[in-house]
Amino acid sequence: MSNEIKEQIKNALILQKEIFGDVLFENTQSLTQILEELASNSLTQPPPQPIKQEVAPNIISTPNVVNEKPMKAKKKDTQWSGSKSIEELYNYIHNCENCALSKTRNKLVFGTGNPEAKLMIIGEGPGADEDEQGLPFVGRAGKLLTDILKAINFSREEVFIANIVKCRPPGNRVPASEEMEECIPYLHKQIELIKPKFILCLGSTSGQAILETKGTLGSMRQKTFEKFGATVLVTYHPAALLRNPNWKKDTWEDVKMLRTLYNQTFPGENK
Numbered sequence: 001m002s003n004e005i006k007e008q009i010k011n012a013l014i015l016q017k018e019i020f021g022d023v024l025f026e027n028t029q030s031l032t033q034i035l036e037e038l039a040s041n042s043l044t045q046p047p048p049q050p051i052k053q054e055v056a057p058n059i060i061s062t063p064n065v066v067n068e069k070p071m072k073a074k075k076k077d078t079q080w081s082g083s084k085s086i087e088e089l090y091n092y093i094h095n096c097e098n099c100a101l102s103k104t105r106n107k108l109v110f111g112t113g114n115p116e117a118k119l120m121i122i123g124e125g126p127g128a129d130e131d132e133q134g135l136p137f138v139g140r141a142g143k144l145l146t147d148i149l150k151a152i153n154f155s156r157e158e159v160f161i162a163n164i165v166k167c168r169p170p171g172n173r174v175p176a177s178e179e180m181e182e183c184i185p186y187l188h189k190q191i192e193l194i195k196p197k198f199i200l201c202l203g204s205t206s207g208q209a210i211l212e213t214k215g216t217l218g219s220m221r222q223k224t225f226e227k228f229g230a231t232v233l234v235t236y237h238p239a240a241l242l243r244n245p246n247w248k249k250d251t252w253e254d255v256k257m258l259r260t261l262y263n264q265t266f267p268g269e270n271k
């Protein structure tokens, strides 16, 4: 095995360990042992650099795609529902004031990524960093999401990332049901326009809202659901993983399942 390949394997294992802990090889060697063996096996390459957070290009970032004269969403305006593209939808709704969250937000977080993505990632709602930047998943939880996607060979550029509500609930509280009811038609429209084949819901709020159920996260995980012409899977929200790293192992099982199903659906993209 060439040093270059050994180095690639080593970097992949380090990434796995950083995200999911030393649990992938629990019945054989620990990841630490494998890394030590690789290191002692005449590796001459320099040590890997710390993993940097990838900043996704703003394919559908907020202000760059607006028309010169943006269409302003009036209260209860439904013109947006006839949008023919993600950009047009953004232009209609980016000033939305349809629920109380508009009064406390800094920036509406529309969503970002590939408008033709085969995989959509859906979280609960923007946090403080997202509210500040107008982009989804850009804080610590966002870095973890980027690393999780990377571990199953997805880049942020190829997926589309959005939330159930587009404005930050104060204090990061769970969005109220009336806020979700008011906002989720926009997400449904995004799904209609993007036409993903897979949807990964992050956290119970996202899973319940997308699947229209009151089920617990445990009852939704490790299952597939068909909705909006897509296969829907549910796993932990990265913010929850930051609070409780013990859930990373289950998350790894969930995202591996997603990758396997994706590869079966798109064998030409098998990674």
Ligand code: SF4
Pocket (backbone or CB within 6 Å): 096, 097, 098, 099, 100, 101, 102, 108, 165, 166, 167, 179, 182, 183
């Ligand atoms: S959360 Fe949704 S419905 Fe409420 S103001 Fe923001 S975009 Fe409009």
